[in-house]
Amino acid sequence: MKRRFSTLIAGLAAATSLAAAPAIAGGPTSADIVNDAATPGDVISYGMGPWQQRFSTLDKLNTQNVTKLIPVFGASLGGEKQRGQEAQPLVYDGTIYVTGSYSRLFAFDARTGEKKWEYNARLPDGIMPCCDVVNRGAAIHGDKVIFATLDAHLVALDRHTGKVLWNKKTGEYQAGYSATAAPLIVKDMVITGNSGGEFGIVGAVQARNVDTGELVWERPVIEGHVGTLKGQPNGMTGKLNASWTGDLWKTGGGATWLGGTYDPSTNTVFFGTGNPGPWNSHLRPGDNLYSASTLAIDVDTGVIKWHYQTTPHDGWDFDGVNEFVPFDATIKGKPMKLGAKADRNGYFYVLDRTNGKLMGAHKFVMQTTWANGIDLKTGRPNYVPENRPGAPDAAVKGKSVFASPSFLGGKNWMPMAFSQDTGLFYVPSNDWGMDIWNEPIAYKKGAAYLGAGFTIKPIADDHIGALRAMDPTTGKIVWEYKNKAPLWGGVLATRGNLVFTGTPEGFLKAFDAKTGAELWKFQTGSGVVGSPITWEQDGEQFVAVMSGWGGAVPLWGGEVAKTFKEISQGGMLWVFKLPKQ
Template structure:
C-alpha cells in the first residue's frame, strides 16, 4: 500500500519527520518506533485521498481538464484550461476556498502542479505536497543542506516521481507519494563554478531537462537531459559554442567559459517533431560588449534541439550582440494554425526586447514580427526576411547614460503568457517603461557580479503594466487592460474555456478578465506581492483557481461550491 509521510527534511542521506507526529518523533534522527507511527498515521490520511496513477507522456502532451501536469500546462505551453465551471457569468462569485502560508517564504514564484487531487508546490530548496481540495500538507521535503538561496519556479512530474532543482544545481528525484529521496544528482557546480538554478524542469521521453542561471556572472549556459530513472546525464547542449565549433566566430575570441547565455526558463516540446524549444539568456558582461565582438550565438535565442540527442536543429536569435540584458526568456508558445492561407507549425514569442515574433517551428524561418509596446526606440523594426532588428544608431548603453526603451526588465519577462484556442488570442503581461542605460569598458572579471553597469529608472517615469491580447499571426492589439500599481511586481496569465483570463496586478489583486474583450469581471485583494502565474484545476467536480503570492498560496472556488 502507498504511504505519504507528512514531512521530510535533512541532509542528502538523512530524513526526519517534523509534523503530524508525536513530539518525540521530531528532530534529525528518526527512530524505528517513530517511523512505525508515521506509517500508521499516514496510511489513515492517505486513505482519504484519491489514488494516484503514474503520469505518462501522453497525459502531459494531451493536457487534462482537471490536472495541471507541467509548467506550461502542456508541452505547447498554452497555459490554457478547458474547464468551464467558473465562467464569465459566475466569476463574480469566486471566494477563497483555502489559503496556505509557506513558512520562510518571501517571494514565491512557483507554478504549482496538480495531479489526481495532489498539488506540488515549491519554495526555495523545498517541495510541498498538498491536498488540492483544502491545502493541507501531505508531505514536505526540504533540502536544508543547500547554501545557495534563490527562488524556485516549480517541479516536474513523471511516472510516480517528483523532480525539482535545488539552488545549487542538484536535480532531486522524490517519491511522489511520500517525498522520499530516490536519487540526487549534481549537474553543475555552485561552489566551484558559480552556477545556480531556479527553473522548473521539463519531463520529456523518460528524460528530465534542466538549465542554469548565473549568466550575470559569466557562467556558460547549457541545456542538459538527465535520465528520469537514474539521474545520469544523457546529453548536454552548450548555448555558447566551444572554440572552433560553428558559431564560435560570433564571439570575437571571447572565452566560451565565461560568456553567459544561461537557460533559466523552462522550454516547450513538440512530440511530433521530436523537438525541444528552449529560450536562452543574455551574453556576459550584460551591458558591455566591447570584448565579445559579434552576434554572440546562441545568446538571446530560441534553440530547437533533438529530444533524443540534444543536437541543434535550428536557432533564431532575437537580439544579436545584446548589451541591454534582454534575455529571450519569455515562454515559447507552440500552435498549429493557418498562416497566410497555409497550415503551419508556428512558434509565438513576445520577446523582452519589445518585438513580437512568429516563426515556423519546423525550420526556424522568420514569418512575422512587430513591436508589442508603444515606446520602442532602439530599433526601427525587423528585417522582413531575416527578422534581424534594424538598430537605431546611438541606442546602446553609454558611459554617461542613454535613455532606451524598453527597460532592463524588458517589455516582457519570464512570467508566462497564454493562448486561448477559442478566441484565438495570445495574452501577455507587458511593461511600458524606459531606463537610463550605462556601460563601462572595465575589464570583465567572472564570478564577481560585474555586469558592465546597467539600467536605472528614468525620473518621473515609473512605468505601467498592461495585460495585452494580441492577434497571434499579426501581433496587432485586440485589447489591453491597464493594471494599477507602481510597476514593481509581475505576474503571468492563465486562460480558460470559461471565457476568462486570470492574472495578478501590481496592487496585489488576482484579476479575472473577459478573454474576448478584456473587461474586468472580478478581482480579489490578497494583501501581498505577486510574482507568479495562476493555474486552474478541478478535484471532485469542483474547479479552483490558484496563485502563489509572495508568502502564501490562495485557491478560489465559486461561493455555492465552496460553501457546501
C-alpha cells in the same frame, strides 16, 4: 519536522466532508504528460501541456458566474522564507505540489489544504542567484516529483512522502551556476536549463534519465563548446570564433534559465538563451551566438536543428530567454505550425516552428528606443546606433543612454497564455525604460560579470504593467489592461472566456478574454508573482495561485522598486471555486 498548520478559509467544511479518492498507482507517464492539456482533471506539467499554452478547456467557471468565485483555503508555506513565490502549482491524485522560495517543495491536500509533507534543500552559504531566491515549479513523473535548486542541483522526491530518491549536481554554484526553472519531462527524460548569466557561466540544456538522474545528453548553447550524448562527444555548438573573438566564448553567458517547451509533432524542445557576458557589448564584438536566441533542439540527440537570434550583439541585457509557445494558425490561407515569443526587447515574434523562419515581428510595448523595427527579410533588428551605451575609456564609464524597454524587459520570465478559442495571446508586459552606461570589467570566477550600470525609470504616468491581448497573425493589440505596478506573474486562459493573472498589489484578477473587462478580483495579502492554474475536481472547477511578493523587481528595479517598496512579502497557496448551489 515541526508541523505548520494551513490557514483554512471559506468553504473548508464542504471540502473536508468529501471522501478521499484512492491513490493512483504508478503515477503519470511521459505519455500522460504530453496529453496534459486534454486532461483537465489534473495539472501535471508546467504550462498545462507540452506547448505550455496555459489554456484550459474547462468552462464551468465563466464570464457569467466568475463574480461568485470564493476561496476554499489558503495554505501557508510558513517560516521566515516569505518572499518571491513565482511557482506554478501541479495537481495530481488529490495533492497539490508547489515549490517555494529558497528551494523548498510542498505537498498539500487538494481538498483541505492540509500539508502532507515539506522538503527543504540544504543550501550552502555561497549561492549566487542574480534575481532573488525564487523557484518556478516542479515536474512530476511516476512516483517522483522533481525540482531544481539554487545551488544548481536537480532533486527527485517520492511524491507520497517527500523522501529523496536521487540528487544530481548540474553545475558549480561557486562559479555562479544556479537553477530556478521548472523541469520539462519528455520521453522519460528530465530536461533542464541553467541560471547564472550575470556571472560569466555557459548556458546549456541537459537531459537526464528520469529514474536515475544520470545525464543522457548535454548541449552548451554558446559557440565553441562541445555537446555530449551518452557520455561521448556529440559535436561542437556552432563554429569556434565565428561570432566571438578570442577566448570570450569560454565565459559567454547565454543562460537557459527559464526552461523549455516541447513540440511532439516535430520531436523538438525549444529553449531560450539569455544575455551574453559581459553586458558591456564593446568588449565582445560580433553577434555572440547563440546568446539572446531561441533554439530548436532534437529531443533524442541534443543537436540544434535551428536558431533564431532576437537581439544579436545584445548591449541592453535583453536576453532571449522568454518562452517559445507553439500554436497552429492559418496565414494567408495556409495552415502552419508556428510558435510565438514575446521577447524582453519589446517585440512579439512569430516563427515557423519547423525551420525557424520569421513570419512576423511586432512591437508590444510603448517604446523600443534601441531599434525601430525588425527587418522581416533578414530577421535582424533595425538598430538605433546612438542608443547603444557608449564604450568606457580606461576607468571612465562610457556614454549613458536612455533605453526602453529597461533590461527587466517588455516581458520578463512571467509566462503568457494562448486561447484556442479567441486565437489571442495574453501577454503580461511592462512599459519602462532605463539610463544605462558601460564600465570596464574583467572576468573573475564567481564574481558578477556586468560591465554596466543602470537606473530603471517609469515612462508613463498611469501605469507600468499592461496585460495585452495580441493577435499573432496581425500583431494587433486587441485590448489592454493597465496596472500601476509592474506585472510579474503568469497568465491563464480558459474556455469559459476568462483570463487570470495577478498583480503586485496583491490581487488575483479575472478578465473577459474577448474584451479585457475586469470581472473579479481577490486580495491575497501579498503581491502575486506566481502562475495561476485551473482543474476539475469532484465535479467542480478550481483555480489556484501562489501569493508572495519578490523576484527581480524589488532587487533591481531602481526608482520603480522604491515606488512599490511597501508591498508585503508572503508565502501562501490560494485555492478558489464557485460555491455549491
